[in-house]
Amino acid sequence: MEYRRLGATGLKLSALSYGAWVTFGRQVGRSAARELIALAYDSGVNFFDNAETYNAGEAEKLMGDVIADLRLPRDAYCVSSKVYFGASIDPKPTQRGLSRKHVFDACHQALDRLRVDYLDLYFCHRPDPDTPVLETVWAMDTLVRQGKVLYWGTSEWPATLIEEAHRVARENHLVPPSMEQPQYNLLHRERVENEYASLCADHGMGTTIWSPLASGLLTGKYNDGIPEDSRLGLPANAWLRDELTANDGAKLKTVRALAPIAAELDMPLSRLALAWCLKNPNVSTVILGASRKEQLAENLLALDAMPLLTNDVMSRIKATATM
Numbered sequence: 001m002e003y004r005r006l007g008a009t010g011l012k013l014s015a016l017s018y019g020a021w022v023t024f025g026r027q028v029g030r031s032a033a034r035e036l037i038a039l040a041y042d043s044g045v046n047f048f049d050n051a052e053t054y055n056a057g058e059a060e061k062l063m064g065d066v067i068a069d070l071r072l073p074r075d076a077y078c079v080s081s082k083v084y085f086g087a088s089i090d091p092k093p094t095q096r097g098l099s100r101k102h103v104f105d106a107c108h109q110a111l112d113r114l115r116v117d118y119l120d121l122y123f124c125h126r127p128d129p130d131t132p133v134l135e136t137v138w139a140m141d142t143l144v145r146q147g148k149v150l151y152w153g154t155s156e157w158p159a160t161l162i163e164e165a166h167r168v169a170r171e172n173h174l175v176p177p178s179m180e181q182p183q184y185n186l187l188h189r190e191r192v193e194n195e196y197a198s199l200c201a202d203h204g205m206g207t208t209i210w211s212p213l214a215s216g217l218l219t220g221k222y223n224d225g226i227p228e229d230s231r232l233g234l235p236a237n238a239w240l241r242d243e244l245t246a247n248d249g250a251k252l253k254t255v256r257a258l259a260p261i262a263a264e265l266d267m268p269l270s271r272l273a274l275a276w277c278l279k280n281p282n283v284s285t286v287i288l289g290a291s292r293k294e295q296l297a298e299n300l301l302a303l304d305a306m307p308l309l310t311n312d313v314m315s316r317i318k319a320t321a322t323m
């Protein structure tokens with residue numbers, strides 16, 4: 001495993017990490033979760049990603065129970081949560097957003113569910129137009145000073161708003177955001193490569209990137225239809241299927257066009273896609289998703305594939321992949 005600094009911080013995260021999103025508590029039950037987390041940890045993964053909203057808090061409970069079962073030493077792994085969407089299907093006005101109240105309540109609830117005394121990383125899951133940025137930055141600063149959060153960050157905030165968070169933090173001597181969690185994969189590149197580039201250069205922000213395989217599209221498993229036992233085959237994920245197959249399947253066309261490059265390198269397309277994410281120096285960690293042990297084992301091979309992605313290969317990939 002390779003370890004990378006989270007931006008300009010001193011925290012070293014495994015370049016490949018593992019997240020719970022729509023899998024934990026839905027496709028993955030307790031024994032599978034235990035096997036997946038054990039495999040990840042034994043392979044050097046030291047960061048496990050979660051959020052209050054994942055399966056309405058159930059994903060955090062499952063992860064917390066499994067990590068406790070496995071007796072992982074608290075100082076050897078990092079765990080995250082995210083606040084914004086709320087942890088229930090129909091949250092009341094004070095149970096979602098980035099007000100000081102919800103940021104505090106959500107943090108305490110995540111600590112309970114994950115069975116930890118502090119969150120290593122805590123993200124504002126989306127911007128909240130109804131809360132002044134200063135209020136949210138102040139709330140995060142307080143949690144850091146209370147020792148309940150070590151590093152806080154944003155997820156899918158416009159760069160201008162992240163700049164504002166840095167400005168109000170500087171003006172008020174508060175702890176600024178250390179990282180952003182954006183979607184980044186061969187089918188979704190614009191924000192990380194253009195919009196966020198200056199945040200990394202000017203503010204030393206790290207990135208913990210999500211959906212590196214575009215929910216599995218970049219494995220090629222959806223090229224000939226939607227397998228029933230896949231993420232996009234689950235009725236609960238119909239919204240995601242519609243989003244990813246929109247525009248007449250434009251994304252799938254790109255996936256098919258990338259396949260020959262992976263074949264020439266004698267590797268699965270998924271490995272090429274993950275290695276490609278790892279090649280970006282602004283990526284601190286690539287958060288893997290996997291509903292099965294075999295998938296995770298395969299995806300953990302991506303680091304070894306990086307040297308095969310030479311400049312020439314990277315140029316060919318760039319010419320084929322869409323922004």
Ligand code: NDP
Pocket residue numbers: 018019020021022023027049050125155156181182209210211212213214215216217219221229230231232270287288289290291292294295296298299
């Ligand atoms: P991916 O894009 O890698 O998709 C993961 C899914 O793809 C798996 O659950 C599996 O689905 C399929 N898959 C993965 N590897 C393979 C393989 N080798 N062969 C075949 N199928 C494979 O990652 P996620 O979308 O899960 O995102 C990763 C993490 O990022 C999340 O768990 C979460 O922690 C975080 N995230 C953050 C968001 C944010 O807003 N901040 C939003 C979304 C995710 P299946 O087997 O079910 O078909």
